Amino acid sequence: MAGESARRGEYQHTVxxxxxxxxxxxxxxxxxVQDLARELDVSVATVRRDLAHLEGTHRVARTYGGAIDTGRLDRSWREKSTEHLGEKRDLARWAADRVQPGSTVMLDSGTTVAELAALLGEREDLLLVTNGLSSILELADARAEVLVLGGRLRRPSESIVGLLTLQALERVTADIGYLGAEAVDPVRGINCPEIDQAAVKELMSRNARETWLLVHSSKFDREPPFSHWAPMGPGCGLVTDRGASEERISAFRDAGWRVETV
Known part of the structure; x- marks a missing residue:
């Protein structure tokens, strides 16, 4: 009885x-991590265990040496859908113009990609493959053929990820793929809040003959906040708006990326 009471007390203390x-x-x-350990008066190891648990419930995202509130950057597509709308539509139009008749197109999650989905959905000659809920909604009345990738619905980004998604992707080769990103690095690739999302983005890029990241210029002003990465293959493309500084995007050119500004 005393042991059970002690366990309950320890559980409450942990909560x-x-x-x-x-x-x-x-x-x-x-x-x-060090500041959290000092503030909470516990060991660094205890803080890391707590962060691992909270990351598993998607309440925090672990970063290099610490953590971040997921609500600061990992926000829902509804919150982000009205931000920088003009520039996002310019990026979407540029991307749509690259899609050749009869193509199979891979569409990642994200608000800019959803703008592209709305444009491509009007074309009857395309097969659109997507894991993004925002894109799926844009394609509800599409004239194009649409293949929805199954799996776990990840919130708050409303992307579909996980083992089932990867299994479906293994059976698809696309002519061109368009991916979104909250942060990107010329060497590491796309910065992601969880490993399942990173795995999907990496496989999408690998299974597309040509891959482009649609990245608003504001994304270059932040340090990558998350601990997971989706590597991009050689020759991957990056398209952004004219608000991106030459200093920022030149690093991608130097690393072998194709870079376009719209």
């Missing part, structure tokens, strides 16, 4: 500590 950890992230956005 309270994790709630306090979440409160610190909510206040500050991002906090280092």
């Amino acid at each position: 309270q500590r994790r709630e306090r950890l979440l409160g610190l992230l909510d206040e500050r956005g991002g906090v280092s």
